Amino acid sequence: MTNALECRAVSKSFAGVRAVEDVSFAVRDGSLCALIGPNGAGKTTLFNMATNLFPPSSGDVLFFGRSAAGRSPHQIAADGVIRTFQTARVFPGMTTLENVLAGAHLHVRAGPLSQMLWARTAREEERRLTAKADALLEMVGLRDARDRATADLPIGAQKLVEVVRALMAGPKLLLLDEPAAGLNDRETAELAALLRAICDAGTTILVVEHNMTLVMGVADQVFVLDAGRLIASGSPEAIQDDRAVIEAYLGREQGPEQRPMS
């Protein structure tokens, strides 16, 4: 069994602050995994390192057995690793359809010149991609938003557009940064079902999440990060009973500090 993502002893310091310290874990190909942890545990830092927005201070990140070191974000995307962002980063000047089509960038074969010459291959490709985008928007119930500016949609819909846009890229590994933040319970349940369906269709998913209902409902495996360190990993059931995890989230019994579960 190959690993879609493997972190080997990854650390990151920002001006002396150790945001992530010696973290190792592996996401098996074809699984749906979750990375959880309290605020400031280093989840997003780990994510940004994986997609090389900044390099790790030490350690190595591998995608499908290949080191990500020295590869720029767009090259990592070209390797089939597509990420979303904590705050929905849709393209505000574009319609929803255009946003989703932008996700197909890696699959556009026609060059700028053949597009400018209105070559038949370019037009047919455009038609094919548009049909695919329409099908995806239909699937998630966003058909009505197709020709509207995505920036005008409610935040939940924007986050969904971002997920659909990522799907349009046909990723082998999908990295989702808090997709359920800002969603209500019904939307969260729908998202959970969607993620399960995507995974079952063959895409490996790693989701960073605060929302326990989403994580516990669908994840095959859960990794728990606290204060930059990996403190537990295992099935959702095992994690729920793990002492270290409970302490990280709720604080030590009779301890002076209480950390609320977010």
Add this chain to the structure above:
Amino acid sequence: MSGLVQIVIGGLLQGGVFAIVALGFSLVYRVTNVVNLSQGAFCVLGAMGMYYFQLEFGWPILPAAIAAVAASAVFALVVGAVTFVPAVSRLPASSALVLTAGLLTFFVGVTLVVWGNQPYSLPPFSGEAPIVIGGLRLPTQGLWLAAIAAAMIAGLWLLLQRTTLGRALRACAENPVAARLMGIDLPRMMLLSFALAALIGAAGGVLVAPIMSLQFDSGQFFTISGFIAVAIGGMGSFAGSIVGGLLLGIAEQFAAFYVSSLFANTLALLLLLIVLILRPSGLFASGPARRSDVRDDARIHRPVVRLRGRAAIGFAVALVAVLALLPFLPLPGGLLASLVIALILFIAVLGLDVLMGYAGQVSLGHAGFMAVGGYAAAILATSYDWPPLAATLVALVLSVACALVLAAATRQLRGHYLALATLAFGLLIDSLAVGLFDLTGGPSGLVGIPAFTAAGLAFDTPLRMYYLALALAVVLVVMLEGGMRMGFGRALKAVRSDQLAAAALGVNVGRVKVVALCISAALASLSGSLYAFNFHFLSPEIVSTSRSFEMIAMLVLGGEGTLIGGFFGSLVLTLLPTLVQDFAVFKTAVEGAILVVIFLAMPEGLFGRLAIWLEHSALRMPRLRTGVAP
């Protein structure tokens, strides 16, 4: 030896003014994160005020100087409050930068209206006789300049370091959002920095007017020199501004003395490019790190409006039909020739739209590519008897090569610096066109350029040129429409909207920008070549930085990101001076005002407005309605 010292003294004098302008740049940049390109114009406003108070009204020097500086500062308060501050608060940083270019154009235009195109000079504060020390001639005005500049720098330092107001200004510089939460009135601080910088600039102008003769476009000169100084020294660093200004002054004096005054500018720009490439942030670190990320998020995005589907095709067919039939109408004399110019400029604006409207990259030196295209084609056709078509194509390749070199040299630069590197490029080409006398004919221009010929046809009448330009424009719009509506255009728009998100989807951001730059350079080059063949004449003035700003005004007036919008902008700004004869003198001022007002009040432009109107009319017909909001 004493000759050398004399050059250094001359350099320090000139550099002193550059340092004062650079200081203004840094002050505004620190507080607003915007490079205020109108900065240099306040020198001329100050000098102009001094001219009226001292010479026309006959006031003594001190009251006249105080009144001139105070009037400039009050003027800056008003202009800043209605244009600069709203722009910085509401628009993306790149648009705010272009808006300040509009302000500069406006100020230059106003000076042209008031002063005409005559050079002006003021009497020195304490007589013409210089102080002579050991054979060295020291102009007394230089001492005034040095003393007052030093006093202003000390005063500014005290204000920033030792007063509550200064602390508030510095807080805005370091973290605008937090400063706001602490109860600091951010817009007021922005306005204050703008007016304070204007005051410093006006004082510099009053001091320097007796040494240099000033004319309407000196504001542009001060802005450019001050900008080069601040970029060398480090944007936002006060010490860097002063050192950069003095260095630049000395370098220019040496260049003028040992090489040629025609090349003084070229060498200064080369100095700038070298510094930018070796140390992208300048010689001095630019103060504390700034949290600009937080602020950019709060900004509203420019709306982009396009016609869709049948409406677009119908509109395009109607427009082309009208333009094709236009020459059969009884047109007033000279109108057809103006339409040819409008179409030729539109081709360049079209390329600018791909770069600015779609890819979101600001080019402040686009006329530089027009110059390369125009001069290369004209020189090949006149001196080497090349057929115009081949000359045009070779010039186009040369322009694209220049674009690639520029892209490679500026690869390390981000944000404003990139836009400013294009400004430097435009100026460099401009100064080469002036300096390479044997090749380009120097300031007086290149004459005897033949008419354009292709496939055995000579385009030697306005009518023939009109149809050539129209056919080219139509073909180019159709081609670019294809590129922009499909994958390539989406990649450009993605880069404009959010580079990080674009890269995460596999868009090679750097390459996409380079391709956009090459396309826009090619179109500007084509436009420049056609311009030369149409006029049979080319001078540096035709393809100067003013032209770059004018093309931006055309694009913004017509509507960015619409392709066809630029045509309306080009049409209006080209035809106005032809139709209204008395308008010519107001042209520059109106162009600047249009740029500023359109940015603030109608960011979608003329064509965008039209498209919104057509879209709304279409929505009133229920059968065209595509969907209802969920």
